[in-house]
Amino acid sequence: MSDTTENKATDSVDEISAVIASLGARRIPDGGEGVERIARLALEASGRPLEIDWLSTDGMGEGLPEAVPLLIDRRQGGKISTLRDEIERYRINPERRKGTARVTTLRAFVELVNRHKDDGSAVFARTEWPGPGLTAVIDYHTLDNAPRHGEHRIYYPYPVTQEFEAWINNNGKGLSQADFAEFLEERAPDLAEPTEIEIDKYTKLFKTRVASPNEVFDLARGLSVRVDMKVANHVKIQSGESQLVFNEQHTNDKGEPIVVPGLFILQVPAFIDGEAVRIPVRLRYRVKGGDIMWAYALYQWEQVLRERVKLDLEQVEFDTKLPVFEGTPEARA
Incomplete structure (x- = not known):
C-alpha cells in the first residue's frame, strides 16, 4: 500500500472515531443515517465491502425497536455482526435505572421511594419471622400490564434491637x-x-x-x-x-x-x-x-412482630400512595 493510501486509510479511521464520538456526545445513533455513515467511513478506511442492513423485529415480542442494525462483511462470506457493542461504548447516561438501595430506617425507605417512584411502582412486605422487610420495586409492571424489568429496588430489612x-x-x-x-x-x-x-x-x-x-x-x-x-x-x-x-x-x-x-x-x-x-x-x-x-x-x-410490620406497611401505603402487598416480588428479569 502506498503512503498516500495508508494516509487516506488513517484519516478515514480517525474520521470514524470522530463521527462516533460526536454522535455520542449528542445521542446514540438510533436511525439509518448515523449507522450507515459509520459503515461508509469504515468501508473507505479498510477497502472491505461492508454493508448495513436493518432487521425487522416484527413478531419477536414486546420491548424491541421496530428494526435493529446489522453489519454484513461480504469478504467473510456475509458474516453478520451487530453494532450494539460499538454504539454502547459511547453511551453518556445509563440505559435505565437498576440496582438495589439498602436503607436502615423506615423513614429513609419512604423518602427514597417517594424520590424515585412512578405510576407503576409497588411495595412488597415480608411480614414473617425471620427476616421481615420491605421491598419497593420502582420499575414494577405498569397498571395496564405492560412488562418492565423490575431491576430498580429499595430494600429495608428490619433491624432487630x-x-x-x-x-x-x-x-x-x-x-x-x-x-x-x-x-x-x-x-x-x-x-x-x-x-x-x-x-x-x-x-x-x-x-x-x-x-x-x-x-x-x-x-x-x-x-x-x-x-x-x-x-x-x-x-x-x-x-x-x-x-x-x-x-x-x-x-x-x-x-x-x-x-x-x-x-x-x-x-x-x-x-x-x-x-x-x-x-x-x-x-x-x-x-x-x-x-x-x-x-x-x-x-x-412472632405474631406480635408480624402485626407491627403490618402497621408499618399501612403507614408506608399512606405516605407513598403506592399499592402494597404482603409477599415477595417476582425475580428480576
Whole structure:
C-alpha cells in the first residue's frame, strides 16, 4: 500500500472515531443515517465491502425497536455482526435505572421511594419471622400490564434491637439458677406494668396472676442469694403462681418461700427506631433432685412482630400512595 493510501486509510479511521464520538456526545445513533455513515467511513478506511442492513423485529415480542442494525462483511462470506457493542461504548447516561438501595430506617425507605417512584411502582412486605422487610420495586409492571424489568429496588430489612435480640436468643432455653437470676436482673428495665386489659385477658387465659416488674425483680434477687441451695419443696398456690422452698446449704433449715409468678409483661422496641411492642412472658422451671432449671417463653411473639410490620406497611401505603402487598416480588428479569 502506498503512503498516500495508508494516509487516506488513517484519516478515514480517525474520521470514524470522530463521527462516533460526536454522535455520542449528542445521542446514540438510533436511525439509518448515523449507522450507515459509520459503515461508509469504515468501508473507505479498510477497502472491505461492508454493508448495513436493518432487521425487522416484527413478531419477536414486546420491548424491541421496530428494526435493529446489522453489519454484513461480504469478504467473510456475509458474516453478520451487530453494532450494539460499538454504539454502547459511547453511551453518556445509563440505559435505565437498576440496582438495589439498602436503607436502615423506615423513614429513609419512604423518602427514597417517594424520590424515585412512578405510576407503576409497588411495595412488597415480608411480614414473617425471620427476616421481615420491605421491598419497593420502582420499575414494577405498569397498571395496564405492560412488562418492565423490575431491576430498580429499595430494600429495608428490619433491624432487630439488642434488647429484643437478647430475649429471643434465650427464649425457651434452659438456664441455671445463677444464669437466670443474672439475666432477669440485667433485663429488668425491659419489664412493664400490666394494663387492666392485659391482667384480665391473661389471668383468664393462663389461670395465673400477672406479675409487676418489682415482683419479677424481687424474684431475681431472691434467686441470686440462693444460688447454692437445693429446692426442698415446690407447690402451686391458688393464684396460679408457684412457691419454692429452699434448704439452707449447711444447716438444712427451710428458708422463706419464694413466690414465682406465672407471667409478666415485656415491653421493648423490637426494631431499631420502631415503636415498642408488648409481649407476655411465661415463666417455667423444672426441679430434679433438688436442682432447678429455669426457662421462659415469649407468648406468640412472632405474631406480635408480624402485626407491627403490618402497621408499618399501612403507614408506608399512606405516605407513598403506592399499592402494597404482603409477599415477595417476582425475580428480576
